[in-house]
Amino acid sequence: MASRLLAPLNGLPEVIAMESVIKSEMESELAPKLLVLIRPRNLEILSALATSPMSTRQLSKLLGLQESNVSARLQELVKFGFVRDEGWRRVNERNVKLYSLGVNGLSIEFLPQGYKLRLRRSFKKPTLETTFYYGDFESPTIGFEFIGRRRELESLAEHRSVLIWGIAGIGKTTLAAKFAESLGTPIFWHRVRETDSFIFVVNKLAVYLSKFGRVNLATLLEEGEKDTEVLEESAIQEVTQLKALAVFDDYHLCGDSELKRFIAKFVGRTKAIVISRSKPVELLGHGVFELELGGFSNYDARSFIESRLHRGVSEQDLKTISKRTENHPLALELLCQVAM
Incomplete structure (x- = not known):
């Protein structure tokens, strides 16, 4: 008789394409x-x-x-x-x-x-x-036990700026949120939208920085400064002086050329994480470390499943699950929800 845990696997091709449930x-x-x-x-x-x-x-x-x-x-x-x-x-x-x-x-x-x-x-x-x-400035809250990704967390700690990229639901946002949670420093988290412009993100940064008494960027905007390079320089300097981590999530949605140029300068000079489904070539060569996120290791997949089901999983079931899901975190999460 097939394991009850394996019963939902036939529906997983559609499941894997779904968005991650972790949202700010x-x-x-x-x-x-x-x-x-x-x-x-x-x-x-x-x-x-x-x-x-x-x-x-x-x-x-x-x-x-x-x-x-x-x-x-x-x-x-x-x-x-x-x-x-x-x-x-x-x-x-x-x-x-x-x-x-x-x-x-x-x-x-x-x-x-x-x-x-x-x-x-x-x-x-x-x-x-x-x-x-x-x-809207804060990193998403992780509402469940975080499993694995030790090597990836070490990479985030070792490098000033990191590009995390991979398919939908693979755990990019969760990984960045877990790392941000461990820092104990100010976090500016921005989820990019297709309609975002450079000036919108700079305005948002100015409001955020003002919370910490850093008002140079806000003052420039108030005075009507339009020079993009002047605004970029002020934003980068103030974030650097604050020793904050800036995270730009859903970068693949960015359609504004000025905003792309700003983020490229940003990651080249201060601590930042960029999260994207695709690999943005315009960011490479700016000193950013590239981290392609894949599925869990078999060890982490077992830990993940057992943490969700609160019981063990057989070696045979684990092999079958790994083969069918490639240890994709969202697929494993939904599989466990159905099996509970």
Whole structure:
């Protein structure tokens, strides 16, 4: 009679392709972008527009800023609904583009785990509400017993920057999270999305660094700095000085060329882990150690199965399981769940 443990194996080809169940908190891309816009100079612009619509030149003279600086700020404020572009108007025999206030108010509610922004608009939807959780910076929590990977953990400890790559569900995120858990140092964890841009990640880094009193990057952003190299240098220096570990998960989803270039510079100069399903050739040659993650060893596979089932597994069953699953952690996990 076939072992009960082996019964679910016929369904494993579909199982292996599934995503790992270990995920960090869902993050809002909008909240940190809005928060970055709420800085003194921008608030002065909004206060000025509360009196009447104004042109870029009028705001420039009123606030003592260069027109190019005011123009760049207005474009961002228009993009997120703080300001309305009223188009070109005839004023004092001249054609000028006017801007008006697009919001009636803004409130920030501080939560134990983050903050909530409420933006009351004077057009479109009356209220926009978005929440940002500080947990978005943190490494995922491992909710089960971690098994094996001793050699891989040693490699992570020995090298400044490491690229962990391998197929879905093989345990890349779990491995990095276990290593991060053992460090006792600040961790900046970012799960890359297809829509991520360089400026979004830099803004997020600035908010994170500000938690530790490091505000150089945030100050540059507040002052309207647009030079990518200046922002890159500030981000790398502050993370290095903080002695933090930066983790960029799901790197294979990255589609922004500026963000890819930034991460390549980052791993070449400070402590970082990049996690990807595929091997990103653009990161190789920057001093990053390449760690291709495969299935468990047979010894670790046995330990894994027995830790989940709380009973032993025969040598024959183990051989059959290893052959069919290649000791893929997610496949073993689901196999054990079915067999329990």
